[in-house]
Ligand SMILES: Nc1ncnc2c1ncn2[C@@H]1O[C@H](COP(=O)(O)OP(=O)(O)O)[C@@H](O)[C@H]1O
């Protein structure tokens with residue numbers, strides 16, 4: 001039997017998962033790596049530490065399962081998106097630590113582009129908002145640090161890439177400088193309509209096009225690993241950014257299908273089909289996946305605080321020993337109390353994009369205790385999802401959403417998922433296989449290798465763990481959501 005090795009290079013840890021020929025996970029290895037915060041608002045990763053974590057987890061999962069590289073049909077890679085690497089083509093040495101997606105240091109570059117009247121053009125071409133989140137301004141900042149860097153990059157001596165691209169370059173011993181369309185669509189340098197790097201935006205940011213990787217489909221021949229790394233040469237056959245990989249792992253292949261991943265934050269993607277939909281509600285337009293040369297687009301909304309609100313209950317307030325206790329505690333809350341938490345701990349993401357505002361608790365009484373706080377924290381995740389849901393409906397009214405599929409650590413909470421269904425007034429489906437991100441990367445590689453089913457066959461393997469249906473009366477739902485909207489406006493106004 002042939003196996004697939006899927007690598008998930010995330011923001012705080014790297015995981016390697018081995019899938020057998022039936023797409024069953026048979027082994028997992030995970031390793032955390034250091035985060036660097038050199039200044040307020042700056043977040044960096046050491047690319048050599050990321051590389052070491054990838055090699056170590058891949059070797060570990062093979063060793064612990066007794067599978068050898070010769071048994072592998074291919075490798076799939078999924079990664080934290082937007083995080084930016086620039087390295088020396090001759091030596092492989094990074095020019096700077098990777099600048100992580102959360103890093104805000106390029107606010108001024110964004111302001112200059114806005115001031116120059118380029119915002120609408122960038123929004124139209126890339127589908128993104130003009131924000132430091134994305135890679136383009138980060139790459140420009142790295143080049144700014146070294147007076148010779150731009151000339152060297154123009155001569156092809158320095159290379160740019162997101163983490164997938166950096167890993168593939170190293171895995172192939174420098175033979176492949178490539179990425180996939182989903183990762184390219186997060187750089188703010190890529191024209192998602194043309195399916196090509198934008199000369200105009202690269203020119204504005206002075207990012208020489210000679211340093212950019214070739215953009216491929218998500219299932220493609222990305223290169224072959226050098227034998228020394230895993231013991232044999234293995235082809236890299238699947239690549240997608242982690243949120244897109246989760247959408248693929250959830251088989252959200254039809255327009256109207258939406259997935260929401262509840263980890264530290266929450267990322268929701270709605271498949272909108274073959275044409276990019278422009279958001280009028282400050283959502284992002286992005287490539288959901290690209291197969292057979294054809295891109296499928298999505299609307300995306302990001303919430304910064306989801307599971308992090310539960311971490312705050314546990315670590316900040318000391319109300320819980322374990323995140324898994326939060327649902328049972330929330331269930332004990334007094335139904336007469338309407339405590340509401342707006343968890344704007346680091347500002348608010350989509351659809352508000354208010355980086356400066358901070359959180360608040362409303363409706364406190366003398367009777368408010370841990371149970372009411374737990375309920376408010378879990379419900380805040382549902383309310384924020386409702387905001388994204390409303391924005392998506394407004395942007396894409398032609399179809400009602402077929403379904404919302406959930407995954408990520410927090411989707412294990414029955415209480416939260418029921419509350420989500422109640423506040424959306426829609427069904428919420430939780431799959432049996434909740435490791436959707438690695439599954440997505442693994443399926444892409446296995447399909448390209450010819451050992452896994454095609455898109456329709458894969459979609460048919462999606463299996464329901466539990467369906468949550470709305471139990472709340474519509475009038476109560478509307479009243480509750482109205483109160484949430486007023487609370488958000490209050491927080492933005494303070
Ligand atoms: N049973 C649960 N109830 C509520 N929250 C949970 C539960 N299990 C995990 N979480 C939350 O989910 C998050 C972890 O999910 P995970 O998908 O591993 O996140 P990430 O990939 O961002 O690290 C944590 O923030 C944790 O507080």
Ligand SMILES: O=P(O)(O)OC[C@H](O)CO
Nearest residue numbers: 010011080081101242243
């Ligand atoms: O690595 P994660 O799971 O925190 O995901 C990060 C996202 O890709 C950022 O856009």
